[in-house]
Amino acid sequence: MRTMLYEARQTTLPGLKTPEQEYWELINRGGCSFYEALSVLDKIGWDFKDFTTQYLTHKFHSYPARFIPQIPLTFIKLFTKEGETVLDPFCGxxxxxxxxxxxNRNSIGNDFNPLATLISKVKVTLIEDEEFRYLKEKLKKMKSRLDLDYKRIDKRLKSLPNRKLSKIFNRAVISKLEAIRETLLEIKEEGGHEDIFDLGRVSLSSTVWSLVENGGGIDVDVDDLFMKKVHSMEKELKKMAKIVKKIPDVKIINGDARRLEVEMNTVDLIVTSPPYVNALDYYRVHMYNMLWLGMDFDLFRRHEIGAHSNFINNRFRLLSGYLGDMLRSMIEMNRVLKKNKLCVIVVGNSSLEYELIESYKFFADMSKFIGFKPLKTYFRNIDKTRKYTSADIGKIDDEYILVLQKVNDAEVSASDGGFVADIVTQQMDKFKKQIEKVQGTSVRGRKPTKERLLENVDKIKEAIAHIPDDVKMERQR
Ligand SMILES: C[S@@+](CC[C@H](N)C(=O)[O-])C[C@H]1O[C@@H](n2cnc3c(N)ncnc32)[C@H](O)[C@@H]1O
Known part of the structure; x- marks a missing residue:
């Protein structure tokens, strides 16, 4: 069995170090200088091959395109002290x-997806035993009155916006999910049990997710599955309570990364992985869970960065919109970060119309206009068994870790549409020149004709003409 990272430090035997123990020693350099810490980054094996990545509360709920814990951990250990503040503006x-x-670092997490902020909150909230007893008592009572009142279920089904649910879940499954949902609502109404209520909701969401992944839950004992999840969460929170010496402050914001509700110059480190251009629509992935939790996925859809439901006719317009959104988010990151501190952005390449989109290069380039200095870029292979694949973009099999340092204030606001349009135009012009020289940089499978590939140059020109509209914060979606 693999050694869990947080156990690695207790079990070190001389001459018998596992890669995880060696890594742990490398990042545990209390008191080293900024430049020493930077040089440690060069020694890290960023692939983290065979490392355990699902430990403690990381196990609570699956989430697409999450990054592995070792990435934020490395920067937290090397570049912050206990009591300092770490921000993730796309916290997933x-x-x-x-x-x-x-x-023992304070943290701020921001995400527009309400499911993401709920999961995040539950993962960092320790809960008293008494509250678990209370939840289990409620669930025991629920079990005794579980019924298969199909009329009631059909009524509920009709009230759900997406009728396809009835095809995915059979009536018995829906009945049980409903009973759990109602029990949780009862807990909410009683008041004073907010944390266990939220944990129950994450457990319900994770149950729904498992059912969707397993094709609808035929023959699944839903309440049993839900209870198992609650038990396992309780166990992991208990383990976590033993590790945490002093509970740090955590602030979780359900908001837009392009206008962060965070004070300027208050953050000591940013580590984040933003959405990819054209990668996946999170609101679609999470639709069923969000429906069951009564969350508004349409509001999220309209604010989602990188989603590909718009600009179907010209995907390069999607790219300029994306770059505009990311530039605004980076201006916000600069505003809240203290001077000389690091902003670490983890992102993979994407593909649009047979062309490779190297997002990290765009980000590094744009960052120089807003007070950042790119210090380092690391490439990492993603574990083949864990990477996210999508029919639209093919495989995401590598990612880049871009390390920026804030050297100045941005001196521009994220709401400055003129500035954003200028920088994005510059980036898209450069991109057009590259495509004029070499086309088909991301062809997988059958190669399209030269004529088809050259059409992309016209499409990019068209996208450039639309930039002032396409980078608007409140554009139509
Ligand atoms: C690659 S994921 C981040 C995953 C995260 N690092 C983790 O380990 O779970 C990108 C996140 O950006 C969020 N997002 C998309 N548009 C956003 C916006 N306008 N403001 C804030 N978050 C947004 C998505 O909901 C998604 O959770």
Whole structure:
């Protein structure tokens, strides 16, 4: 069995170090200088091949395109002290926050997806035994009154916006999910049990996710599955409580990374992985869970960065919109970060119309206009068994870790549409020149004709003409 990272430090035997123990020693350099810490980054094996990545509360809920905990952990250990503040403006399921929490750093997590912020919150909230007893008592009562009242279920089904649910889940499954949902609502109404209520919701969401992944849950004992998840969460939170010496502050914001609700110059480190251009629509992935939790996925859809449901006719317009959104988010990251501190952005390449989109290069280039200095870039292979694949983009099999340092204030606001349009135009012009020289940089499978590939140059020209509209914050979606 693989050694869990946080156990690695207790079991070191001389001459018998595992790669995880060696890594742990490398990042545990209390008191080293900024430049020493930077040089340690060059010694890290960023692939983290065969490392355990699902430990403690990281296990709570699956989440697409999450990054491995070792990435935020490395920067947290090397570049912050206990009590300092780490921010992830696209926190997803809270990987950065969990690592900050385990290492006694305060943290701020922001994400527009309400499911993401719920999962994040639950992963870093320790809960008293008494509250677990209370939840289990409620669930025991629920079990005794579980019924298969199909009329009631059909009524509920009709009230759900997406009728396809009835094809995915059979009536017995729906009935049980409903009973769990109602029990949780009862807990909410009683008041005073907010944390266990939220944990129950994450457990319900994770149950729904498992059912979707297994094709609808035929023959699955839903309440049993739900209970198992609650038990396992309780166990992991208990383990975590033993590791955390002093509970740090955690702030979780359900908001837009392009206008962060965070004070300027207050953050000591940013580690984040933004959405990829054209990669996946999170709102689609999470639709069923969000439906069951009564969350508004349409509001999220309209604010989602990188989603590909728009600009179907010209995908390069999607790219300029994306670059505009990312530039605004990076201006916000600069505003909240203290001077000389690091902003680490983890992103993979994408593919649009047979062309390779190297997002990290765009980010590094744009960062220089807003007070950042690119210091280092690391490439890492993603574990083949864990990477996210999508029919639209093919495989995401590598990613880049871009290390930026804030050297100045951005001196521009994220809401400055003129500035954003200028920088994006510059980036898209450069991109057009590259495509004029070499086309088909990301062809997988059958190669399209030269004529088809050259059409891309016209498409990019068209996208450039639309930049002032396409980079608007409140554009139509
Ligand atoms: C690659 S994921 C981050 C995963 C995260 N590092 C983790 O380990 O779970 C990108 C996240 O960006 C979020 N997102 C998309 N548009 C956003 C916006 N406008 N503001 C804030 N978050 C947004 C998505 O909901 C998604 O959770």
């Amino acid at each position: 399921c809270g990987t950065t926050l969990v690592e900050a929490f385990l290492n």
